[in-house]
Amino acid sequence: MATVLLExxxxxxxxxxxxxxxxxxALELMxxxxxxxxxxxxxSDSMLAAxxxxxxxxxxxxxxxAAWAGDFLTGDLGISMQRDRPIAEVVGWRLRNTLILAxxxxxxxxxxxxxLGVLAGLNPDGPxxxxxSGIAIFAMTVPEFISGTLMILLFSVILGxxxxxVTIGYKAxxxxxxxxxxxxxxxxxxxxxxxILRMVRASVIEVMQSDFVQxxxxxGVPHRRIILHHVLPNALLxxxxxxxxxxxxxxxxxxxVESVFNFPGLGRLAVDAVxxxxxxxxxxxxxLFGFIYVLTNLGADLLALTLNPRLRTRRK
Numbered sequence: 001m002a003t004v005l006l007e008x009x010x011x012x013x014x015x016x017x018x019x020x021x022x023x024x025x026a027l028e029l030m031x032x033x034x035x036x037x038x039x040x041x042x043x044s045d046s047m048l049a050a051x052x053x054x055x056x057x058x059x060x061x062x063x064x065x066a067a068w069a070g071d072f073l074t075g076d077l078g079i080s081m082q083r084d085r086p087i088a089e090v091v092g093w094r095l096r097n098t099l100i101l102a103x104x105x106x107x108x109x110x111x112x113x114x115x116l117g118v119l120a121g122l123n124p125d126g127p128x129x130x131x132x133s134g135i136a137i138f139a140m141t142v143p144e145f146i147s148g149t150l151m152i153l154l155f156s157v158i159l160g161x162x163x164x165x166v167t168i169g170y171k172a173x174x175x176x177x178x179x180x181x182x183x184x185x186x187x188x189x190x191x192x193x194x195x196i197l198r199m200v201r202a203s204v205i206e207v208m209q210s211d212f213v214q215x216x217x218x219x220g221v222p223h224r225r226i227i228l229h230h231v232l233p234n235a236l237l238x239x240x241x242x243x244x245x246x247x248x249x250x251x252x253x254x255x256x257v258e259s260v261f262n263f264p265g266l267g268r269l270a271v272d273a274v275x276x277x278x279x280x281x282x283x284x285x286x287x288l289f290g291f292i293y294v295l296t297n298l299g300a301d302l303l304a305l306t307l308n309p310r311l312r313t314r315r316k
Contacts, residue, residue, distance in 0.1 A: 004305060012298040019290035020072070024065050027283055077284040082276040087284045091266060093170045095288065098258070098265035100174060101181050101188070102250055109189035110243060113196035114236065120197065121204025121235065122227070132197065139194035144253050148187045148260035155183060170264035184261045188253055192246055199242040203235040210234075237304070244300020248293045 059067075071078065077087035116136075120129040139147070156164035166180045207213060208231060216226050255267035262268065266285060273281040 005302065008298060008301045008305070012294050015294050016291060019294070020069055020287065021065075023283055023287050023290065024068060025061070027279055028061055072287065077287075078280045080273075080278055080281045082273075082278040082281070087281055090281065091269065091284065091288065094264065094266045094269045096174075097170060097177055097263070098254060098267060100177055101184055101258075101263065101265055102247075102254065104178065104181055104185045105188040105192060105250065106247060108185070109192040110196065112189065113193035114200055114239065116193065117197035117200025117239070118204055118232065118235070121201040121208070122231075124201075124205050129201070133201070136194035136198055139190050140198070142191075144187065144191060144256040145260050147190055148184070148257050151183050151187050151190075152260075155186075165262045166264065167262070168264070172264075181263070184257050184263050187257050187260075188250060191253060192250060195246045195249070196239060196243055200235065200239050203238050204231060207231050207235045240300055240304040244297050244303075247300070248296045 068078070075088060077091070079085070080087050080090050083090055116132050120132040123129045142150075152164040155161045162182050163180070164183070166184070168176055168180050172180075213226060213230055216230060254265065255270055257263070258265045258267035259271050266288070270282070270285045270289075273285060
């Protein structure tokens with residue numbers, strides 16, 4: 001158990017190191033640098049030299065990488081060129097907002113997906129299963145910006161139940177932000193739940209057809225006991241991994257959804273940073289997204305290893 005856990009943690013650390021290297025040198029390979037991009041073609045040589053010296057861009061790439069990575073470990077993400085403020089200060093509130101939106105999505109979407117997946121799996125090919133599966137397939141195939149637009153059209157324009165665009169500032173109290181997160185969260189839940197419930201449905205059907213469930217039926221074990229004590233524990237364990245992957249996907253979907261609803265989160269900030277050509281800020285946000293992705297998957301792996309003994313003995 002300890003060896004497998006150390007393996008997973010070690011792989012996560014190696015992945016994080018690779019992300020740091022790739023994020024830094026990917027921007028290095030782009031034509032020009034942060035100073036030439038932000039100052040524009042009209043900048044004089046002296047202006048470019050002063051900017052490069054201020055940001056340390058006149059140093060060799062290897063030295064700059066070492067300094068940048070070292071600063072990141074201490075929480076210093078650099079300075080936003082367009083906003084002229086520390087990046088840690090710029091992304092702090094936005095990260096909080098995105099985590100609130102993601103947390104609300106997970107808190108509602110995961111239990112909903114598990115419940116619907118179990119219902120569909122226990123009634124395969126029935127009317128309930130066909131309805132749930134049809135909606136799930138539709139949700140999985142429709143892009144996030146279309147789902148968000150449909151949510152605005154239905155719940156804001158037609159029904160008038162919620163505002164279509166978030167208008168509160170990024171420093172708004174958490175409770176106000178939760179109220180404004182209804183439609184963005186509903187859009188993410190619609191897609192997130194679809195992926196998870198399809199996996200749960202398939203897992204439930206597979207367990208229901210397994211030999212030990214058939215044997216339990218032959219022995220006269222009550223159907224309710226079979227479902228609660230045999231089917232659900234074995235069917236929901238494989239869903240842990242897909243939940244981790246789906247939550248990691250949420251990072252990509254949140255960028256689009258936050259843009260559609262003007263939600264003041266990290267995804268919206270990333271779009272603004274790209275539009276402003278604020279390369280240091282883009283770099284920092286890409287690094288944060290990469291780290292969150294790895295940590296989310298690591299958490300799902302560790303939880304699956306803890307709950308599923310078969311995964312711990314697979315290599316023995």
